[in-house]
Amino acid sequence: TTKKIATPKRTREILDKYGFHFKKSLGQNFLIDVNILENIMNHAGIDKQAAAIEIGPGIGALTEQLAIHADKVLAFEIDQRLLPILEDTLQGYENVQVLHRDILEADIRKTIDTYFKPEQPVHIVANLPYYITTPILMKLLRENLPVSSITIMIQKEVAERMAAVPNNKSYGSLSIAVQYYTHAEVIMNVPKSVFMPPPNVDSSVLQLTIRDTPPVNVENEELFFGVVQASFAQRRKTLRNNLTRHFKGTFDKEKIAQLLESAGIDGSRRGESLNMQEFASLANTFYHALE
Ligand code: SAM
Numbered sequence: 541t542t543k544k545i546a547t548p549k550r551t552r553e554i555l556d557k558y559g560f561h562f563k564k565s566l567g568q569n570f571l572i573d574v575n576i577l578e579n580i581m582n583h584a585g586i587d588k589q590a591a592a593i594e595i596g597p598g599i600g601a602l603t604e605q606l607a608i609h610a611d612k613v614l615a616f617e618i619d620q621r622l623l624p625i626l627e628d629t630l631q632g633y634e635n636v637q638v639l640h641r642d643i644l645e646a647d648i649r650k651t652i653d654t655y656f657k658p659e660q661p662v663h664i665v666a667n668l669p670y671y672i673t674t675p676i677l678m679k680l681l682r683e684n685l686p687v688s689s690i691t692i693m694i695q696k697e698v699a700e701r702m703a704a705v706p707n708n709k710s711y712g713s714l715s716i717a718v719q720y721y722t723h724a725e726v727i728m729n730v731p732k733s734v735f736m737p738p739p740n741v742d743s744s745v746l747q748l749t750i751r752d753t754p755p756v757n758v759e760n761e762e763l764f765f766g767v768v769q770a771s772f773a774q775r776r777k778t779l780r781n782n783l784t785r786h787f788k789g790t791f792d793k794e795k796i797a798q799l800l801e802s803a804g805i806d807g808s809r810r811g812e813s814l815n816m817q818e819f820a821s822l823a824n825t826f827y828h829a830l831e
Pocket residue numbers: 566567568569570571572595596597598599600601602603616617618619622641642643644666667668669670672
């Protein structure tokens with residue numbers, strides 16, 4: 541265990557030993573750069589008091605670092621073929637538990653309760669399978685898990701959308717969805733060359749700090765997220781037009797104009813210019829009109 545897993549040579553050795561072939565459909569791009577991992581560890585807020593959850597350990601490149609820095613590590617891996625490999629590569633790290641599970645199906649709250657000490661801070665760290673980045677993240681956020689932070693390697697363009705501010709071309713409903721639950725920050729950009737095999741897209745590490753309470757007061761979350769989605773439905777259209785289409789059958793054009801005015805928002809603006817507070821005021825005004 542003195543030889544780190546995350547080097548091209550050692551990774552090659554492990555893959556050869558087991559005759560492992562990457563499954564593209566599972567987003568398998570393994571990290572082969574120890575510096576990137578150390579950088580991630582420096583940001584993830586993990587110490588020997590903390591518990592860590594990893595999604596998709598692969599052959600254990602990141603898992604190994606988590607095992608060294610955290611009290612306990614729990615890793616969810618969907619690919620059965622990787623379980624005996626992890627058993628081998630992580631031998632000697634007694635604080636790691638690998639569960640053969642699809643993260644999208646897993647009862648994460650229950651596993652936290654089962655495996656970690658109560659009151660222990662929990663950090664999620666992962667080099668995510670890119671084909672399901674958004675479903676995984678939205679599951680983690682909506683379940684309101686007892687987790688302090690989420691540090692994830694994802695597609696650069698998606699990281700930029702998640703962390704975007706108003707009037708930026710990347711700003712949209714995903715920015716609002718993520719920032720409603722977290723403080724989001726891109727902490728580094730990562731070249732394709734640090735993965736085996738290299739992915740087709742550039743990557744970034746996104747650091748999400750979970751908020752205790754949402755940054756805005758929203759009376760009805762479903763309506764709020766509905767208004768946000770609708771406001772970005774056709775990015776070049778005005779708020780007035782997008783909302784009229786969304787509320788068709790509930791509010792007519794005149795009523796929409798009136799509600800926009802009472803929320804204090806100019807209907808000729810575009811969704812991309814509204815901050816979260818403005819979306820919240822708008823949604824709350826619509827909510828009261830529905831009562
Ligand atoms: N953590 C390793 C690393 O950094 O080298 C591997 C990262 S690789 C980008 C993504 C990993 O997620 C793969 O091991 C893949 O098998 C696993 N995976 C894909 N879909 C999954 C799912 N639904 N649930 C759990 N793991 C999944």
